Amino acid sequence: MQSASTLRHRIRSISNTALITKAMQMVAASKMRRAQEAALAGRPFVRLIYRIQRATSKRLGDYAHPLLEVRQVRKRAVILVSTDKGLCGALNANLFRLVSQFDPETTLFIAVGRKAAQFIARTQHQLAAEFTYSETPRFTEASAIGAFATDLFLRREVDAVHVIAMRFVDTLTQQPLCLEYLPIGQIKAVEMGWAQIETEVSALNAYCLFEPSREVVLDFFLSRYPKLYMYQVLLNAKASEHSARMVSMKNATESAETLIGDLTLEYNKLRQGNITKELLEIAGGQAS
């Protein structure tokens, strides 16, 4: 049996924690709305650039762009996109579980976000670079990551690049994914109506005019594609992070409230018990 003062103490400290989690929930909720809007608004754009990518790949002919080159994979790089801060439930843990499928000997990691960097350091994987991204991801941040990965690939230090990141589905669901990034090709890891795009693309004429030339158009597009892709990955990661944090803080607040309720009940019982005991003592004293 705990004493009344310890109970009071615990109730007070839990109420303080509940205040903090409540505040964090509010902050995450407002950030979540903006981040979700940005992630969802980008979807049609992703679909179109992916379609164009598939269409151009089909119409390549004999032109071999270095970013499209499929090589025997001896060494690969993985871009691990996590959050900067914790307190967002199992989000990062789910993400890091995907890492185990890669052989640490032949895999280089590019950490994006502080938690990813800490994870790579702790598990002693090979870290090639560390990037950060801000609260509202900016295109320049994505393009720095894209440029670094592209550079590794083009210098033949790695033969393939993957992205491990959270895809935002809705407030309650975020899906950890391992996506094909480089060489640029078909994305099979996520179902986003890609099959329909493949059907659309296969219906296209093989003949197509490129102006001013196939090389110029492809260079223009393919040099931008990895950056645009990365930007969408970051937007999705942010939307997932805020959603997960909102939900886990809401759960924390709720369980704190239940705990406070239980403890208050126990405290009141104890207090009542003490009063009864005292009354009995007084009554006993009078009787004797």
Added chain:
Amino acid sequence: MASTMRLEIVTPEGTAFSADVELVTIPTIDGQIGVLPHHVDLMTCMIPGEMLMRRGGHDQFIAVGAGLVEVTGTQVSIATDMAVAAANIDEAKAEEARQRATMRLREKLSSEEIASINASIARSLAQLRVKKRHRV
């Protein structure tokens, strides 16, 4: 009724335009091109400038950024970083954005940042030019 084709302009912020049109002109690296329905399949690069679309006999002007254009006989798809209808251009805002970017250019910057600022200046200028030509 003239034959039409589907025009879709998509930016990272969402689908900016989606309409059936009779004609579009697009500013490309090689100069302005006009596209009519049943155009041969074409892929080209768009540069910041002015786009015209004719819809139900009416011409509408749009300021666009750099991007990629895919033309099939029935559809024109454009992926770009900006698309603003002439009527929606806020001249003061565009001018302010241009000046802010020009100021930023005087600072010490990485080549990546310079490229992104130059792109944003080009976008503001495209908006201002379209606005000046079509006082609405």
